[in-house]
Each structure stands twice: as C-alpha cells, then as structure tokens.
Amino acid sequence: MHDGATHRLGTALALVLALAAGGAHAAAPSTDAQIAALTSEVDALESARAVKNLQRAYGFYIDRALWDEAADLFADDATIELGADGVYVGKARILDYLKRLGGGRIGIAYGELREHIQLQPVVHVAADGLSAKARWRDLAMIGDFGKRAEWGDGIYENTYVRENGVWKIKSLHLYVNFVAPYEGGWARLKPATGDLRSDAAKAFPADRPSSEAYKRFPEVQVPPFHYPNPATAKPAKARVQPADPALAPYRARVERLKDKDDIENLQAAYGYYFDKSMWGEVAALFAKEGAFEYGQRGVYVGAARIRQGLKLIAAEGPEVGKLNNHYQLQPVIHVAPDGRTAKARWRGMLQLSRQNASGAWGDAVYENAYVKEDGVWKIAKLHAYITGVMDYDLGWPKSGYPMEGPSAVLPPDKPPTEVYRAFPGVYVPPFHYLHPVTGRPVNSDQPVDPILGRGVK
Amino acid sequence: MLKASLLAVALAAGPAAAADAGKLADLDQRITRLEDANAIEIVQRSYGYFVDKGLWTDVTDLFSDDAHLEIGGRGVQIGKRHILDYMRGAFNHDGIAEGQLINHTQYQPIVHVAPDGKTARLRSRAFVMSTGGWGLPIYENQYVKENGVWKISVLHAPFTMYTNWTGWAKNATPNTRPDSFGAPPDLPPTVVYLTYPSPYTVPFHYPNPVTGKTWAERRP
Numbered sequence: 001m002h003d004g005a006t007h008r009l010g011t012a013l014a015l016v017l018a019l020a021a022g023g024a025h026a027a028a029p030s031t032d033a034q035i036a037a038l039t040s041e042v043d044a045l046e047s048a049r050a051v052k053n054l055q056r057a058y059g060f061y062i063d064r065a066l067w068d069e070a071a072d073l074f075a076d077d078a079t080i081e082l083g084a085d086g087v088y089v090g091k092a093r094i095l096d097y098l099k100r101l102g103g104g105r106i107g108i109a110y111g112e113l114r115e116h117i118q119l120q121p122v123v124h125v126a127a128d129g130l131s132a133k134a135r136w137r138d139l140a141m142i143g144d145f146g147k148r149a150e151w152g153d154g155i156y157e158n159t160y161v162r163e164n165g166v167w168k169i170k171s172l173h174l175y176v177n178f179v180a181p182y183e184g185g186w187a188r189l190k191p192a193t194g195d196l197r198s199d200a201a202k203a204f205p206a207d208r209p210s211s212e213a214y215k216r217f218p219e220v221q222v223p224p225f226h227y228p229n230p231a232t233a234k235p236a237k238a239r240v241q242p243a244d245p246a247l248a249p250y251r252a253r254v255e256r257l258k259d260k261d262d263i264e265n266l267q268a269a270y271g272y273y274f275d276k277s278m279w280g281e282v283a284a285l286f287a288k289e290g291a292f293e294y295g296q297r298g299v300y301v302g303a304a305r306i307r308q309g310l311k312l313i314a315a316e317g318p319e320v321g322k323l324n325n326h327y328q329l330q331p332v333i334h335v336a337p338d339g340r341t342a343k344a345r346w347r348g349m350l351q352l353s354r355q356n357a358s359g360a361w362g363d364a365v366y367e368n369a370y371v372k373e374d375g376v377w378k379i380a381k382l383h384a385y386i387t388g389v390m391d392y393d394l395g396w397p398k399s400g401y402p403m404e405g406p407s408a409v410l411p412p413d414k415p416p417t418e419v420y421r422a423f424p425g426v427y428v429p430p431f432h433y434l435h436p437v438t439g440r441p442v443n444s445d446q447p448v449d450p451i452l453g454r455g456v457k
Numbered sequence: 458m459l460k461a462s463l464l465a466v467a468l469a470a471g472p473a474a475a476a477d478a479g480k481l482a483d484l485d486q487r488i489t490r491l492e493d494a495n496a497i498e499i500v501q502r503s504y505g506y507f508v509d510k511g512l513w514t515d516v517t518d519l520f521s522d523d524a525h526l527e528i529g530g531r532g533v534q535i536g537k538r539h540i541l542d543y544m545r546g547a548f549n550h551d552g553i554a555e556g557q558l559i560n561h562t563q564y565q566p567i568v569h570v571a572p573d574g575k576t577a578r579l580r581s582r583a584f585v586m587s588t589g590g591w592g593l594p595i596y597e598n599q600y601v602k603e604n605g606v607w608k609i610s611v612l613h614a615p616f617t618m619y620t621n622w623t624g625w626a627k628n629a630t631p632n633t634r635p636d637s638f639g640a641p642p643d644l645p646p647t648v649v650y651l652t653y654p655s656p657y658t659v660p661f662h663y664p665n666p667v668t669g670k671t672w673a674e675r676r677p
Contacts, residue, residue, distance in 0.1 A: 032477065042488060045491055046487065046491065050666075053666060054666050059565060068675075069675065072665055072667050073666065107656065107658075108656035108658070110654055112656065113618055113625055113654075117565060117584060139584070141618075145654035146627075149624040167666070182624040182626060254488060330505060330563050349586070363586060387558070396586075396588045426552075428512075435515055436606075436607070443514065447552050448555070
C-alpha cells in the first residue's frame with residue numbers, strides 16, 4: 001500500500017513533456033478543461049467530507065452543552081426544528097433556544113449525560129457545490145445521575161450551505177422517534193398524547209409552528225427522504241472526457257473516491273428502508289441475481305425472492321409498536337481498481353420490538369459485495385452475520401436468542417454459507433481485506449464452540 | 458518535492474505548461490489528502506473490529522513502533538510490546554470466549570490530515586456494548602504515515618461514561634481501575650479527570666469549523 005509518489009511524478013512529468021513537445025495551442029485548452037473538470041469533482045468529494053465533519057462536530061459540541069460553539073455552525077438565517085418544538089429562525093434565536101434546552105447555561109452540569117451520537121449519513125452535494133442535504137440518525141443517551149436514564153432515537157433531514165467557501169448548517173430538522181426510559185425500554189412505550197414540546201419550547205415558543213404533524217413510536221412515523229431510491233439514480237452525466245492519457249491515473253483515483261462515497265450512501269439508504277420494513281425499496285437496491293443472507297436463514301437470490309425472504313424477518317411496512325432498527329455503521333469499503341465491484345465490512349446494531357412483546361438489542365457484522373450496473377452501484381451480496389440478539393430486560397449476561405434456521409415454508413435458494421452460533425456463541429466473520437498495516441491476512445481463527453464441536457478435541 | 462520537480466521541468470517547457478503542472482500538483486495533493494482520510498478511517502474502524510473479537514496481535518499491529526496508548530485513567534503505555542501486554546493483560550488471551558461480548562463500535566470520525574501529509578489527527582467515539590454494560594469513550598488520536606502506510610501513533614481514549622446493566626441513572630464506573638489491568642503504565646495519565654457523573658470535556662484538536670477559533674482561544 002505505497003502512495004505511488006514516484007509513479008505519479010513520472011506520470012506528471014510525462015504530461016508536461018508531452019505538452020512541451022506538442023506545442024501549447026492544440027493540447028493546452030482541452031487539458032485545462034480536463035483538469036478543471038477533475039478539480040470540480042475533487043471539490044465535491046471534499047464538500048461531502050466537510051458536511052460530514054460539520055454534523056459530527058455539532059454532535060460533539062451538543063454532547064457537552066457547548067451551545068455557543070454549536071450555534072456558530074449555523075448560517076445566520078438558519079433554522080432548527082427538534083421534535084415537536086416548532087421552528088426557530090436565525091442563529092441568535094437558535095443559540096437562545098439551545099441554551100434554554102440545556103437548562104439556561106453553557107456546559108454540562110454534574111450528573112448530566114446528554115449524548116447524541118451522529119450516525120449513518122446519506123449525503124448529497126448539489127452540482128453547483130453550494131448546498132447539500134443529508135439524512136442522519138441520532139442515538140441519544142440521556143441521564144441525570146441518581147434520577148433518570150433514557151435512550152433516544154431520531155432521524156435528521158438536514159440542509160447545508162456553503163458561504164464564502166465555508167460549509168454551514170442551513171436547516172437542522174430532527175424527527176424524534178422515541179425517548180424511552182432505560183428500565184423497560186422502547187417496547188413499553190405507550191402512544192404519546194398532549195403537548196409534546198419541551199419545557200424550553202413552552203416557555204420560549206418557536207418562531208413558526210411545527211412543519212409537520214409528528215408521531216412518536218409506538219405509532220408509525222417515516223421521516224421523508226430527501227433522495228429517491230439510489231437504485232433509480234441516473235448515472236452521472238458524461239464529463240469532459242480525458243483525451244490525455246497522462247490524466248487517466250488522476251481520473252481513476254477520483255472515481256474510486258466517488259465510488260466509495262456512493263457505496264456509503266447506498267448502504268446507509270438500505271438501513272433507513274430496512275428500519276421501516278420497506279421491503280420493495282430494499283429489494284430494489286440489489287443487483288440482478290443479488291444475494292441476501294441474514295443470520296442462519298440461508299441465501300435468497302434475486303429481488304423477488306429477496307423480498308419474500310425479508311417478509312420472514314418482519315411483515316412488510318411499518319406497524320404500530322414494531323421497531324426494526326438495523327443501523328448501518330463503521331464502514332470499511334474497498335473498491336476494485338477497475339471500479340466495477342467493491343466489498344465492505346459494516347456493523348449494524350439492532351433495536352427491535354414487536355407489539356405486546358419485550359424489546360431487544362442486537363448486533364450484526366456485515367460482509368457485503370457491490371457491483372456497478374449501468375453506472376449505478378447496487379448490492380451484489382448482503383451477508384449479515386448476527387453477533388447476537390438479547391432480551392432488553394434481561395440483558396446480554398442473561399439472554400441471547402438463537403438465530404432462526406432456514407424457513408420450512410419458504411426455503412432459501414442456498415443453505416447458510418457458514419454455520420455459526422449467535423451469542424453466547426462467538427464467531428469471527430471473515431474479513432474481506434488484509435490487515436491495513438501489515439498487509440497480512442487478519443486472524444480469523446474461530447474460537448472453540450462446544451455445541452457445534454468446532455475446535456473441540 | 459513533486460511540485461518543485463514538475464515546475465522545474467515545466468518552466469523549461471513554457472508558461473502554459475508550467476501553469477498546468479502547478480494545477481496538477483495541487484490536484485494530486487487534494488486527492489491524496491482524501492485518500493489519506495479514508496485510509497485513516499479504515500485503520501480506526503479496523504481497530505474496533507479487531508478489539509471486538511480479541512484479536513490483540515492484529516490490534517497492536519495497527520500502531521507505530523513507538524506509539525502511545527492511553528485508555529481511561531490507566532496511564533500511558535509506550536511501544537507495541539507494552540501495548541500488546543496491556544491488551545492481553547485486560548483480557549489475558551487472544552480471542553474472546555463463549556459468552557463474552559466486548560464490542561467497541563467506532564463512530565463519528567472527524568479526520569484532519571496535516572498539509573505535508575505525514576501526520577493526522579482524529580476525534581471520534583466508541584459505543585461500547587458488552588456483557589459488562591455500556592461505555593462511551595472519546596478518542597483524540599494521532600496517526601503517522603510510514604512508507605505510505607498510515608498507523609496509529611497516539612491512541613488517547615478518555616472515558617465519558619461507563620456503566621453496568623443497571624444503567625447510568627444508578628451506576629457509574631470510575632475510569633481508573635489499576636487492579637483490572639496487569640501491565641503497569643510507562644507514564645502517568647496525561648490528564649487527571651473524573652468521568653460521569655462529573656462533567657469533563659475532552660479538548661478538541663480542531664478549531665470550530667465555521668469560526669476557526671481554537672478550543673484554547675474560546676475557553677482560555
């Protein structure tokens with residue numbers, strides 16, 4: 001994994017010598033245009049990263065109630081809408097509102113926990129590079145030591161603007177799904193009634209009313225998506241084609257960076273559809289003959305079979321009291337040098353519940369494959385290795401649901417690729433990639449499993 | 458070095474070529490910085506995946522030879538040998554056993570690569586889901602590029618909050634438990650602080666992304 005500096009020096013020198021030899025008139029304008037086109041694509045990649053940094057910085061500031069730092073991330077005419085509190089307009093009002101939410105001071109007080117983890121971005125930067133939109137999820141851990149502990153779940157649909165080269169938040173819009181007490185969790189929530197505004201919003205009302213009528217879990221709420229299903233995206237317009245072969249390595253590097261970002265968006269989008277059991281949208285993300293394998297259920301191949309297989313996991317569509325959160329996080333994405341295929345490892349935390357049943361936390365590790373079909377990335381293989389699912393009340397030390405095996409009523413197209421047990425069993429999902437530093441295979445020796453008889457002498 | 462060599466040849470070739478060579482060198486640097494940030498995220502996310510399954514040798518191999526590791530309030534371990542001993546001390550074998558869960562999920566990275574492309578800093582967090590309870594460390598790490606390969610040079614993970622299964626309203630674990638880890642540190646903790654329920658803000662390596670004011674400037 002060397003940086004190829006010597007190679008790039010040679011390539012760039014070759015370009016320059018070609019220009020010198022060929023004369024400036026014919027080659028230089030089109031080379032200029034090619035470099036300008038590449039530069040604008042690099043600018044878009046940098047912007048996507050800047051938007052992610054901005055939102056993550058917002059999270060780290062509000063965690064510690066640094067409302068002044070957080071408010072400074074907003075444009076002067078920005079808006080904020082958190083849950084049912086209504087819309088606050090303008091940076092000054094946003095600062096005042098946030099401070100009131102925080103108890104009227106800047107900084108966390110003794111005993112407070114106000115963590116809002118910023119996760120799972122789907123980011124789109126506009127073609128003119130001056131605005132962007134992103135969907136995120138907010139995992140909240142709220143507490144007052146000695147008094148309360150709560151989990152929170154929400155979805156952001158935010159917009160961003162670039163002013164004088166600096167990216168800022170233009171609108172922050174958090175759809176609160178639930179705030180649930182630690183004891184009992186989300187499965188015991190009753191439908192929310194009455195004025196759901198915070199005390200701060202009641203005392204210091206918003207500038208505009210809520211932009212929508214909100215529901216809270218256990219009722220159904222699907223925050224609208226700022227983007228269409230990624231599988232329906234049109235491939236990017238033909239750019240200025242690189243006539244100059246010396247620019248080809250730069251173009252390849254830029255395309256690989258874009259491929260990685262597109263795959264990150266694709267898998268995050270999969271997660272948001274999966275959360276709401278939108279099986280048609282999920283199935284559409286798969287390539288022709290795409291494969292879906294979840295736990296020990298076996299492999300379903302092709303969109304139609306995948307959609308049927310998904311119905312075995314949960315009924316299609318969101319329902320009252322049904323929580324089916326499957327986070328898509330921690331991506332390690334490798335795109336093949338020819339840009340046609342890719343592999344990625346992901347982690348998925350699970351938050352589950354069904355009506356009149358207890359809730360569950362879970363974890364999964366994915367090893368997926370992707371393919372570019374007609375210029376658009378699709379999932380070629382989705383393989384969710386379930387680490388474990390535990391009963392919410394009993395916790396990990398005292399529970400661990402075994403995985404379901406292949407269905408008898410809708411058998412899979414292929415049996416499970418590997419046989420392993422979920423927690424309390426331990427399995428190391430094999431890594432698609434070599435160790436990032438040593439370049440050697442990662443240790444995937446499987447631990448002893450006394451029930452399967454693996455490694456038992 | 459790349460830019461200087463290009464410009465030297467280009468100036469000999471003519472002004473238009475020199476301008477293009479300059480633009481290409483700038484583009485190359487910007488592309489490389491993006492690749493660097495992606496590579497660093499892969500290293501840090503791999504740290505998490507390796508810790509989850511107790512792959513301590515693979516974890517240690519992510520570090521530079523003279524790296525520093527400081528987790529919670531347990532002081533600083535210097536060098537790969539001591540880092541491996543520390544990891545093995547906490548969990549005294551490679552791999553995790555039946556009934557054990559020690560997920561250190563890696564989230565919310567903000568990476569800044571130095572202009573010379575040789576070092577970088579990251580702020581990120583872990584969300585710990587384990588058979589022992591829940592945990593929230595923050596990372597303020599440093600990375601170094603050696604022979605084209607990014608490695609962790611400083612892993613500094615102060616704890617925000619750790620708790621057991623009764624939850625953070627009822628239980629808060631302190632960040633210093635020297636009895637639980639066998640390997641003594643090489644240096645004392647770089648900073649002494651109390652975890653939840655006490656408030657502590659881990660200083661930010663980056664200025665406010667909009668105002669440009671550093672942590673020290675804002676809060677002297």
